[in-house]
Amino acid sequence: MIIKRYVFAGFFVMFFVASAAFLALEVCVRMLGDVLALFRPGASFTPVVYFLQLPSIFVQISPVITMMSALFLLTEMLKNHEVRVLEAGGIPSRFLALLFLGAGLLVGIFVFGVNDRLVPVCERRLKPVGPVANLHFTSPGLFLYSARFAPPDLFEDIRIAEGVAPGPIRVIQGREARYRDGRWRIADGRFWLFDRTGKLVREEVFGEMVVTLAIEPVFLLENTRPPEEMSAIELTFLLKRLRRFDIAPVALAAAIQDKIAYPFLNLFILLAGLPFFFWRNSLSRFFVMSFSVLSAFFFYGMYSICYALARNGKVPVFFGAWTVHILLTVVAVAAIGLHGREKSSIITLFQKSKNKD
Secondary structure (H helix, E strand, O other): OHHHHHHHHHHHHHHHHHHHHHHHHHHHHHHHHHHHHOOOOOOOOOOHHHHHHHHHHHHHHHHHHHHHHHHHHHHHHHHOOHHHHHHHOOOOHHHHHHHHHHHHHHHHHHHHHHHHHHHHHHHHHHOOOOOEEEEEEEEOOEEEEEEEEEOOOEEEEEEEEEOOOOOOEEEEEEEEEEEEOOEEEEEEEEEEEEOOOOOEEEEEEEEEEEEOOOOOHHHHHHHHOOHHHOOHHHHHHHHHHHHHOOOOOHHHHHHHHHHHHOOOHHHHHHHHHHHHHHOOOOOOHHHHHHHHHHHHHHHHHHHHHHHHHHHOOOOOHHHHHHHHHHHHHHHHHHHHHHHHHHHHHHHHHHHHHHHHO
């Protein structure tokens, strides 16, 4: 159908142009700030850093671009009376709105792919894996601390406590430890064994001790990485492995929901502009720009607040990530219902006036 190709082509052309303009502006601003900082002693300038930041920036600003692209295209269609022509040809405004929502869905899928695949790769390039200071892991049956972890398998000044009360507890402290063939080899340390009453049963000084733990260095390294450096699947696997240790971090569960919810905000934010599809007067470009930016920042702020509450366990994870989406859906349904009642009331008045005549 020609109208589908017309709407999709116009929308994605505007989306591409707006994305390129916003990203270019953001890179220029950041480069200008860093160029001024070059006058400080020890400062360096690496242009590749800005290009590695582009995917993350694109994901963050995509809802603004989506809203702006949709309203700009709708403005042009209203100005050229194309919406009235479509209605005269039997194509209702609801069908046009569904086309825009379909375009928003495609953008959401694309942004999800960028956020889930490209952003983690770029973030890892920006922050290469290196030594981790003060590494610690705590679960109901295991405590591990290392003053310095040098990937892939070297732990310096390591301390391990294993066991669950009221059973025996063993404590190991060593100068360093390495993980080889599924076992931990701890060098130059001390070993303590406590019974269920907390009484010291055994104490030993050793040059090397080989122990088996239900944890691996790869898992510890993944546990230290921020969610931005991991895909949704990697985060899900990490959460499953943590649950084996009776650990269910709310922040990690919220990060998984965020990986999915935020990209699809590109679809749901178009619901905020749904009333304009029933508008018949032209919209100025200034209004479109202002409404797009203000509405996007408003919903982004609301999303950030809800997400922060979910990360801190103040609200359920699902509602923290999807509250804005649910709210926009309710508002859109209410707007469609209100438009339907107004349209039906106008038709009823017209029929009554015709019957009187």
